[in-house]
Amino acid sequence: MKALQGISISSGYARGFALVYQPPSLHHAPEYPIEKTAVADEISRMNFALQRTADEVRTLRERIAKEIGEQEAAIFDAHLLFINDEEFHAKLLGRVSKNLINCEQAVKLEILGYIKQLSSLKNGYMRERIMDFEDVGTKLLRNLRYDMPDHPLGTLAEQTVIVAKELLPSESVNMDRKNIAGIVTEHGGSTSHTAILARAMGIPCVVGIPELTSLTRDGELLLINGSKGNVTINPSDWQQHEFRRTEKIYRDSMRYLTLKESQACQLKGGTPVTLTANINCLEDVPLVKQHNLEGTGLFRTEIVFLGNTKTPGLAKQHQVYVDAAKQVAPHPMIIRTFDFSADKHPEFLDKKFLANGRRGVDWALSEKRGLTSQLHAILRAYNESPNIRVLLPMVRNSEQVRQVKTILAEQAEKEQLKIPPIGAMIETPLAVFSLRDMLPEISFSSIGCNDLAQYMLGIERELNALNLHDWILEPALLRTFETIFNLAAEHKHPVSVCGLAASDPLLSAILVGLGARAFSVDPASSSQVRYTLRHLGIRDAKKLAGLALAGEPKQTIIDAFEKHFPEVPLALEY
Numbered sequence: 001m002k003a004l005q006g007i008s009i010s011s012g013y014a015r016g017f018a019l020v021y022q023p024p025s026l027h028h029a030p031e032y033p034i035e036k037t038a039v040a041d042e043i044s045r046m047n048f049a050l051q052r053t054a055d056e057v058r059t060l061r062e063r064i065a066k067e068i069g070e071q072e073a074a075i076f077d078a079h080l081l082f083i084n085d086e087e088f089h090a091k092l093l094g095r096v097s098k099n100l101i102n103c104e105q106a107v108k109l110e111i112l113g114y115i116k117q118l119s120s121l122k123n124g125y126m127r128e129r130i131m132d133f134e135d136v137g138t139k140l141l142r143n144l145r146y147d148m149p150d151h152p153l154g155t156l157a158e159q160t161v162i163v164a165k166e167l168l169p170s171e172s173v174n175m176d177r178k179n180i181a182g183i184v185t186e187h188g189g190s191t192s193h194t195a196i197l198a199r200a201m202g203i204p205c206v207v208g209i210p211e212l213t214s215l216t217r218d219g220e221l222l223l224i225n226g227s228k229g230n231v232t233i234n235p236s237d238w239q240q241h242e243f244r245r246t247e248k249i250y251r252d253s254m255r256y257l258t259l260k261e262s263q264a265c266q267l268k269g270g271t272p273v274t275l276t277a278n279i280n281c282l283e284d285v286p287l288v289k290q291h292n293l294e295g296t297g298l299f300r301t302e303i304v305f306l307g308n309t310k311t312p313g314l315a316k317q318h319q320v321y322v323d324a325a326k327q328v329a330p331h332p333m334i335i336r337t338f339d340f341s342a343d344k345h346p347e348f349l350d351k352k353f354l355a356n357g358r359r360g361v362d363w364a365l366s367e368k369r370g371l372t373s374q375l376h377a378i379l380r381a382y383n384e385s386p387n388i389r390v391l392l393p394m395v396r397n398s399e400q401v402r403q404v405k406t407i408l409a410e411q412a413e414k415e416q417l418k419i420p421p422i423g424a425m426i427e428t429p430l431a432v433f434s435l436r437d438m439l440p441e442i443s444f445s446s447i448g449c450n451d452l453a454q455y456m457l458g459i460e461r462e463l464n465a466l467n468l469h470d471w472i473l474e475p476a477l478l479r480t481f482e483t484i485f486n487l488a489a490e491h492k493h494p495v496s497v498c499g500l501a502a503s504d505p506l507l508s509a510i511l512v513g514l515g516a517r518a519f520s521v522d523p524a525s526s527s528q529v530r531y532t533l534r535h536l537g538i539r540d541a542k543k544l545a546g547l548a549l550a551g552e553p554k555q556t557i558i559d560a561f562e563k564h565f566p567e568v569p570l571a572l573e574y
Contacts, residue, residue: 001232001233001234001235001236001239002215002232002233002234003230003231003232003233004209004212004215004230004231004232004233005209005229005230005231006184006206006207006208006209006212006229006230006231007188007206007207007208007229008206008226008227008228008229009188009192009194009195009198009199009205009206009207009226009229010183010195010198010199010202010203010204010205010226011204011226011227012202012203012204012226012227012250013204013223013224013225013226013227013243013246013247013250013251014161014181014182014203014204014222014223014224014226015159015181015221015222015223015224015240015243016159016160016161016180016181016182016221016222016224017157017159017160017161017219017220017221017222018161018163018216018217018218018219018220018221018222018233019156019157019160019161019162019163019218020163020164020213020216020217020218021152021153021162021163021164021167022164022213023138023152023164023167023168023171024138024141024142024152026107026108026111026112026134026137026138026141027108027112029104029105029107029108029141030102030104030105030145031101031102031104031105031108032101032102032105033100033101033102034096034100034101034102035100036100039096039097039100042096042102042103043093043096043097045103045144046092046093046096046103046106046144048143049103049140049143049144050083050089050092050140052143053083053136053139053140053143054080054083054084056139056143057076057079057080057083057136057139058080060076060170060173061073061076061077061080064076064173068173068197068200068201069200069280069281069283069284070280070281070282070283070303072173072196072197072200074302074303075169075193075196075197076169078129078132079132079135079136079169082132082133082136083136083139088110091110092106092107092110095109095110103144104141104144104145107137107140107141107144108137108141111133111134111136111137114133115130115133115134118130118133131166131168131169131192131193132169134168135168135169135170135171138168138170139170151171151174152171153171153174153175153176154174154175154176155176156175156176156179156180157179158179159179159181160176160179160180160181161180161181161182161183161184161222161224162175162180162182162183162184163184163185163212163213163216163222164183164184164185164186164213165185165186165187165212165213166185166186166187166188166192166194167183167185167193167194168193169193169194169197172193172194172197172198173197177201177203180203181203181204181224182203182204182205182206182222182224182226183198183203183204183205183206184205184206184207184209184212184216184222184224184231185205185206185207185208185209185212186207186208186209186210186211186212186213187207187208188207188208192207194207195207199524204224204225204226205226206224206225206226206229206230206231208229209231215233216233220233220234221233221234221235223235223239223240223243225243225246227250254527257527257528257530257531258527260527260530260531260534261291261292261526261527261530262292263292263530263534265294265530265533265534266533266534267512267533267534267536267537267538267541268534268535268536268537268540269537269538271517271538272517273512273516273517273518273519273533274294274496274517274518274519275293275294275518275519275521275526275529275530275533276288276293276294276295276296276297276298276331276332276334276496276518276519276520276521277291277293277295277296277297277298277520277521277522277523277526278296278297278298278300278498278520278521278522278523279296279298279299279300279324279523280300280303281300281303281304282320282323282324284523285323285324285327285328286327287523288327288328288331288523289327289328290523291523291526291527292526293331293521293523293526294331294332295328295331295332295333295334295387296324296328296331296332296333296334296520297334297446297496297498297518297519297520297521298334298336298391298446298498298520299324299333299334299335299336300336300339301335301336301337301338301374302338302339304316304317304320304338305338305370314373314376314377314380317373317374317377317378318377318380318381321333321335321377321378321381321385321388322381322384322385325381325384325385325387325388326385328387329385329387330387331387332387332388332389333385333387333388333389334389334390334391334423334446334520335378335388335389335390335391336391336392336393336425337361337364337371337374337375337378337390337391337392337393337404338364338370338371338374338393339359339360339393339394359393359394360392360393360394360395360425360427361392361393361394361395361400361404362394362396362400365400365403365404371404371407372407372411375390375404375407375408375411376411378390378420379408379411379412379415379417379419379420380415380417382417382418382419382420383417383418386418386420388420389420389421389422389423389443389444390404390408390420390421390422390423391422391423391424391425391446392404392422392423392424392425393425393427393448394425394427394428394431394451395424395425395426395427395431395434395438396428396430396431396434397430397431397434397437397438398434398437398438398440398441401422401424401438401441401442402441404422405419405422405441408420408422421443421444422441422442422443423442423443423444423445423446424438424442424445424446425445425446425447425448425498426445426446426447426448426452426484426495427447427448427451427452427455428451428452428455429452429455429456429480432452432480432483432484435484435487436487439487439491439493442493443494444493444494444495444496445484445488445493445494445495445496446495446496446497446498446520447481447484447495447496447497447498447499448498448499449472449497449498449499449500449501449502450499450500450501451499452477452480452499453471453472453474453477453501456476456477456480457471457474457476457477459471468500468501468504468507469504469506469507469554470554472500472501472504472507473507473510473548473554473557475548475549475550475551478510478514478545478548478549479549481497481511481514481515481516482514482515482545482549485514485515485516486515488515489515494518495516495518496516496518496519496520497511497516497518497519497520498519498520502519502520502521502529503519503521503522503525503526503529504525504529505528505529505531505532506532506557506558506561508529508532508533509532509533509536509540509541509544509561509564510541510544510545510548510557511545512533512536512538512541512545513538513541513542513543513544513545513546514545535564536564537564540564543560544557544560544561547560
């Protein structure tokens with residue numbers, strides 16, 4: 001028996017038998033010199049492989065968008081950008097014609113060169129880019145060779161648990177979903193491709209277990225607690241019995257929480273708390289009513305642009321916003337303008353222009369055309385659906401808000417349209433200090449916990465279930481939240497909390513103690529947050545917040561939290 005601890009990525013329980021997966025490797029690509037007379041044929045082979053790979057990725061993206069969702073399909077936009085990059089094509093063909101090497105060797109050298117450049121950059125985003133390069137490279141090799149399986153995980157035995165160092169995106173989406181019980185990997189985080197796809201497909205998943213593939217053998221029985229990140233190899237009879245008992249409690253508790261979703265979100269004494277949804281695309285909007293949420297606190301609009309080879313037209317954008325708003329009416333539909341950067345952008349934008357370090361409304365105002373078009377579409381949509389609101393990401397100061405309002409005013413005057421309420425995301429220390437000056441310019445604000453934690457504490461972008469409490473419970477960050485809530489209350493200014501902390505039962509309770517009365521959450525987590533808040537009184541919330549502000553140990557805070565929930569389901573267990 002081996003008990004391993006990893007990072008919880010996709011909740012749920014799984015019991016199955018290990019398949020230790022060793023993916024095709026770029027390092028095993030065949031290498032041989034070619035004659036000058038063979039260059040034309042090799043270039044023809046390369047062009048065929050490039051075109052076929054691009055077609056495959058495009059088809060795969062369309063299938064995932066239809067079967068799973070647009071957010072998950074957007075993973076493959078980076079693949080399309082890379083595989084269609086003319087500079088990449090030129091380098092591959094140059095290696096063949098100048099170095100007189102075969103296509104497979106050219107692909108291997110070029111892809112491994114990119115990976116080497118990125119490997120020294122220790123952050124989650126760069127790790128995902130390495131995976132994208134590896135995936136594209138593997139696809140190219142498969143289309144150059146005929147001895148590599150198309151989808152090695154496409155057919156699995158019943159109750160298979162995939163054990164791997166890491167899964168490529170295309171491997172994840174082409175898995176035999178009927179027979180897969182769970183996924184366990186050595187690498188990855190909460191925003192990794194594997195994590196996004198596992199959650200979307202409802203597959204229990206644990207990542208971040210060192211030496212996993214060397215500790216596991218094919219066919220060994222594995223028990224996965226996807227809620228706590230626990231994995232047990234070759235469990236005893238007693239452990240299997242306890243696992244089945246705990247799994248039943250978990251499933252019963254989740255059913256119980258779902259039944260309670262129809263109840264109003266309010267504190268134990270009756271104080272109302274607004275619970276809204278974080279939405280990534282139009283296909284996710286039905287989740288708002290499904291989970292009895294009061295509209296959307298954050299509708300991310302990047303996916304309207306990602307995957308397009310040219311800027312979406314005014315009519316297309318307008319229709320998306322109107323369709324979304326009408327589905328949640330009369331509750332608000334808060335639309336966040338796009339937040340592009342060098343690491344997240346559609347094909348039609350110039351990568352060099354994006355690589356200037358700017359983000360959010362700051363970058364959008366420097367580019368202007370895209371923002372003007374989007375604001376025009378939102379403006380028209382608002383005049384059809386007056387529940388629409390505009391939220392600006394990464395705002396630094398009141399001047400940026402005024403610039404956006406000027407763009408809206410000019411267009412509104414031309415078409416005799418009304419201007420929607422405008423809000424700002426508070427995601428940087430500068431925005432916190434500028435908030436008082438911004439209040440006259442905005443109607444509401446939203447605290448972006450993830451980014452604010454990153455910039456306040458100087459940490460990597462990657463927050464997950466394993467380290468979330470360690471960072472958010474930092475007293476200095478909590479005092480920053482409290483400052484924002486106090487200022488908002490003083491001016492009767494609506495403010496909500498968005499990000500991982502808002503979707504976490506313990507942290508939402510502490511934030512209530514600091515003054516929060518509105519949360520924008522992942523719909524899948526809303527039932528747990530609702531249950532927590534309905535069983536929480538203001539006095540108890542303030543006690544929890546006091547412990548956290550005083551820097552008490554995390555376990556002391558968790559123990560105090562659990563005392564308030566004698567009937568708390570296992571789904572809320574820490």
